[in-house]
Amino acid sequence: KVYTDYFFDEPAYNTHDGGYIPLVTPKIAPQPLAVPPLLKPDKQTATDDYYTVTAEASETQFLPGKKTKTWGYNASFLGQTIVFRDGKHTHIDLRNKLPELTTFHWHGLNVPGPITDGGCHAPVYPGKTNHIDFDVDQPAATTWLHAHPCPSTATQVWKGLAAMVLIKDDVEDQLPLPRNYGVDDIPMVLQDREFHEDNQFDYRVDYDPDGVQGHTALVNGTVNPYFDVTTQRVRLRLLNGSNRREWRLHFDDGLEFAQVASDGGIMPTPVYLTKLMVTCAERDEIVIDFGNYQPGDEVTLMTDETPLVHFRIKAFAPDDTQLPEHLVDIPDETPTPGLPVRKITMDGMDEEVAMDGKKFDMQRIDARQKVNDVAIWEITNTNSTENGMVHPFHVHGTQFTVLARNDGPVYPNEHGWKDTVGVNPGETVRIKVRFKLTGVYMYHCHIIEHEDGGMMAQIEAYDPAHPKTYHLMDMETL
Ligand code: C2O
Ligand code: CU
Ligand code: CU
Structure with a gap:
């Protein structure tokens, strides 16, 4: 079965908001999609991983002309991708090189709150470094890190404080899924921004209590990206990293794809779709089979009517790998008797x-x-x-x-x-x-x-x- 409709209620789409800001088709020529580098561990042993994550202020070239003042994690905007391994004890130094306090929230990680979790009770003051350590104990998944100081999460994320965090485990390792990072396993952080004078962000000017939006789509911080397809199958790890925007994804020619994972990991069975709506903070992993295209073809991932990523087909070796019907088991735990709803x-x-x-x-x-x-x-x-x-x-x-x-x-x-x-x-x-x-x-x-x-x-x-x-x-x- 292939689902050909979005699942959410159409009358509730963000396009119906009073303050809805439509995306515009970028005027600049397509640019190669930025793929964030993998963050190198400071040290690794058989049982332990050590990382330093630094929140820092910098500048990013999004558009021709002036660079934009931005924040990021070990990067000028967004962050290097962090990889955790299930079963490992992980130590992280959280360094704040920003001019204000921030927190480091591990969205989707099963770690103790309120400190390790990095919500608003775990401030790291400017110039300071906090240390956390925890056991990674959950299935392979696409999760993320973002700032979470209350009540300025929105402004800090808007400036760029969001990064992908991938969890690996032995179960996912065995599945016939693309996993060559940057080649056929591609993180895609979907965001939108407004560029003001001199290409700067201006959160206060754009402020809307129902969620800030901008006219320009960014994928991993790239305006109007293209991606060269060099393998028949490509896995996208989609993250809605927007403050408010919903993404209604589909290909310009209706190409079908398989969703294989949701927020917390691989799904029990692949779900075949032609349309996928991703609401704020959700992650979806999809596998696309480009087997019916020829080198030189281009197929475009759209959100509503706006082009988002141009996939340029290059020569690739044939790959007849089929996704199994069953991927993983999700335990169906019995609710504790006697608990009120x-x-x-x-x-x-x-x-x-x-x-x-x-x-x-x-x-x-x-x-x-x-x-x-x-x-x-x-x-x-x-x-x-x-x-x-x-x-x-x-x-x-x-x-x-x-x-x-x-x-x-x-x-x-x-x-x-x-x-x-x-x-x-x-x-x-x-x-x-x-x-x-x-x-x-x-x-x-x-x-x-x-x-x-x-x-x-x-x-x-x-x-x-x-x-x-x-x-x-x-x-x-x-
Ligand atoms: Cu309270 Cu993405 O987090
Ligand atoms: Cu969270
Ligand atoms: Cu809400």
């Missing part, structure tokens, strides 16, 4: 956004869940179905499964691990959540301006045998 609402739009009717408070624990309990959460988007928006609901420190949408089936590509799920206006999405590690974890809308605006709360995963009190920062002591 946790009901959560995502409320409002603009300045009025809230979670459960309340604005985020760094000092308030909004909910508690026993570590290793398997709980059902029901998330309702209370926006009106006529003019509401899709709110991407994200939980820190774990991967969940999606059980139902309005008591009905989930989308065909939601049968794997997720950490972010788009909730349509008026819809209730049921998920199953287990925290394996004690700590305090944020959950929020991943339209970053909604998160900064207060559509966020936090839950303590506790162990009754080892009660702990967490040091929660507040805005004043920051």
Whole structure:
């Protein structure tokens, strides 16, 4: 079966927002797609990996003329790609060379909150270095690192503080998937920006409480990229790294592709699609088979009507590898008996956004869940179905499964691990959540301006045998 429609509710697309900013087709000639280099470990042993991640200010050449002032991780914009291995103990020095405090949030990583996780309780002050270490304990996946200081996550990500973080494991190693980084395994961070005078970003001018957008699409920071296809099969690791924009992806000739992974790793079965909508913070890995093209052909990945990436077909060796029907097993854990369903609402739009009717408070624990309990959460988007928006609901420190949408089936590509799920206006999405590690974890809308605006709360995963009190920062002591 090939799905030929987007799954989300059409009336809720961001194109219907009052402040929607359409992408424009870039006027500059296509440029080679930037592929971020892999971050070199400082040291590696059989059991341990050591990295230094530096947040730094620099300048980036996006457009002809003046360079743009930007921030990045070991890079001028975005970051070098970090690779973790399941089972390894990983040590990271977090260096802040920026003029203001930042945090290093590992979005999609099962690591303890609130400090290692790098949400708003884990500031790294300018000129300082913090150290974290943790066990990588989860399946192979495409995750990411981004800044998360409250309430300036949106401005820091807009400046460039976002990087891909890949997790590798023995299971994924065995699957017939492309995995030659930069050749047939390509990270693609999808973002949009507005370029003002002298090619500079100006977040304040562009500000919209429902999410900042710009007219220019960037893929890994490249305007109007092309990619040379030198293998028949290419795997894309798509990350919606935009503050607000949704990407509705399809090829200009309707080429079909296979989605093989969602946020938290490989899906049980590949899902064949011609259209894919990626909401904020979601990741999707797709495998494209270019076997029916000839050298010299070009096929373009589009978002709505705007060209995004030009794939230029070069000569390649034939490859008749087929994807197996079954990829991995996702355990179907039984919910812990006797637990009430946790009901959560995502409320409002603009300045009025809230979670459960309340604005985020760094000092308030909004909910508690026993570590290793398997709980059902029901998330309702209370926006009106006529003019509401899709709110991407994200939980820190774990991967969940999606059980139902309005008591009905989930989308065909939601049968794997997720950490972010788009909730349509008026819809209730049921998920199953287990925290394996004690700590305090944020959950929020991943339209970053909604998160900064207060559509966020936090839950303590506790162990009754080892009660702990967490040091929660507040805005004043920051
Ligand atoms: Cu992508 Cu609270 O994070
Ligand atoms: Cu996160
Ligand atoms: Cu939202």
